[in-house]
Amino acid sequence: MIIAQYFVEFIFYSFLGWIWESIYCSAKEHKWADRGFLFGPVCPIYGSAVVLTSVIFGGISALSSPDFPIWGIFIICYIGSVVLEFGTSWVLEKRFHARWWDYSYMPLNIQGRICVPVSTAFGIVGVFVVRYLIPTIEGMHEVIPTIIYEVLAIILAMAFGADYALTEASLSALLKNVEEMHREFNEHAQTNYEKLAGTPRLIKGKLREEKDLMELRYEAFTKAYAERMSFNQRRLLLAIHSFTSRRGDSIDTIDLKNRLSEHLKVRVRGLRKKHDRKDNK
Secondary structure (H helix, E strand, O other), X not given: OHHHHHHXXXXXXXXXXXXXXXXXXXXXHOOOOOXXXXXXXXXXXXXXXXXXXXXXXXXXXXXXXXXXXXXHHHHHHHHHHHHHHHHHHHHHHHHHOEEOOXXXXXXXXXXXXXXXHHHHHHHHHHHHHHHHHHHHHHHHOOOOOHHHHHHHHHHHHHHHHHHHHHHHHHHHHHHHHHHHHHHHHHHHHHHHHHHHHOOHHHHHXXXXXXXXXXXXXXXXXXXXXXXXXXXXXXXXHHHOOEEOOOOOOOHHHHHHHHHHHHHHHHHHHHHHHHHHHHHHO
């Protein structure tokens, strides 16, 4: 029963985290931003954080005491957010060679994965979670029958598992598309370079033309790829902040991948607006 209860709480807190992330990022970017890693409206990192917090503060009597100081709660939540956010960022980057957030522009950051201002904010929010949210949810356990948690846990586990499998497949296909687009672009550029190499006197003028046509090439390549991407692939692309290096990738290679992906994002947003206009007619 306790496992079912914690899993239902995990999904619920993940849903609250998705609401917070989507509202915050939408307000910041002045447009709707679905910040979930998964297809469904959940951010597992938030669910994991709150459930772990509930286990720690509920399992250690000294921490669950009303006399435990607020500053102590803040420090524990601050350290917990640092470990969880850094670890999640590292695992996702190693698995998918991409980053979903980057704090490089923020002061006192470590590898762009965590930074003091954001961790401080999570520490402050953690105080309210420990003092008010968790006790409120735990108070509901007394009035909700055990069978409800068990049934909900089974249904949510199936939905969560299917969502993860769908996201994994869509993300793998997206990464494959980005690699294919990058390879095709490089092959096209190499062909043009070989043609220019055979006519040295024309190189200078041709280079100017190539520079002017570069943006048009980006548009041409990204248009074809954007139109054949699935809905979930487009959603995942917009959620990714940037792509990082695979083994053997040079700085120029990563730079080109990210430039292509930015053009691809522009195309995807354009397609979304186009579809929205059709739906509204």
